Amino acid sequence: MKNVVLYYSRTRKTAVASKKLADEISADIIEIEDLKSRSGALKYINASMDAVREIKTDIKPEMVDLRDYNLIYVGTPVWAGKPAPAIITAIDKYNFQGKDVILFATLGGSGGKKTIKRMEEKIEVRGGRIITSFLIKTSGKKMHEIREEVKNKVEEMDLKIYGV
Numbered sequence: 001m002k003n004v005v006l007y008y009s010r011t012r013k014t015a016v017a018s019k020k021l022a023d024e025i026s027a028d029i030i031e032i033e034d035l036k037s038r039s040g041a042l043k044y045i046n047a048s049m050d051a052v053r054e055i056k057t058d059i060k061p062e063m064v065d066l067r068d069y070n071l072i073y074v075g076t077p078v079w080a081g082k083p084a085p086a087i088i089t090a091i092d093k094y095n096f097q098g099k100d101v102i103l104f105a106t107l108g109g110s111g112g113k114k115t116i117k118r119m120e121e122k123i124e125v126r127g128g129r130i131i132t133s134f135l136i137k138t139s140g141k142k143m144h145e146i147r148e149e150v151k152n153k154v155e156e157m158d159l160k161i162y163g164v
Helices: 013-025 041-053 085-093 112-125 143-157 159-163
Strands: 003-007 028-031 071-079 100-107 129-137
Touching: 003 013, 013 028, 013 071, 013 100, 013 143, 013 159, 041 071, 041 085, 071 085, 071 112, 085 112, 100 112, 100 159, 112 129, 129 143, 143 159
Parallel strands: 003 028, 003 071, 071 100, 100 129
Antiparallel strands: none
16 A cells, blocks of 8 residues: 655645654655745735635646555645645645545644644545544744654554555
């Protein structure tokens, strides 16, 4: 069984979490890039508004062939209680039909459960089956602390069993 971690990261915290997750569960990893610039305070405010409105964005890769994967992890930062626009766009474009999916979100504050719920709704409508989900708190943490939290989450949730 092949696993893959799909993720988007603006501040690199979700990237650090995703890379550690992929390492822990022996999965491939694919970063979804938002082709719209989201750096800087003003652009982040606009990005949060895009997330709330679920406005699509141009992403790279535009399409990902998920046929070789039995289990797909999808990770996003939480923006205003919603998934990042790049993840919403990817969910709408990629084929999750018949796939088992584990969702995760990184967050500095609140809104993680709403973010997971929204991704769950969108993926289930597209034929994916949600296995479980989890949150990674990143507020005030250094990158090595985020990696440690991911490692602990993998052990606590016994996520390695899903890759067998």
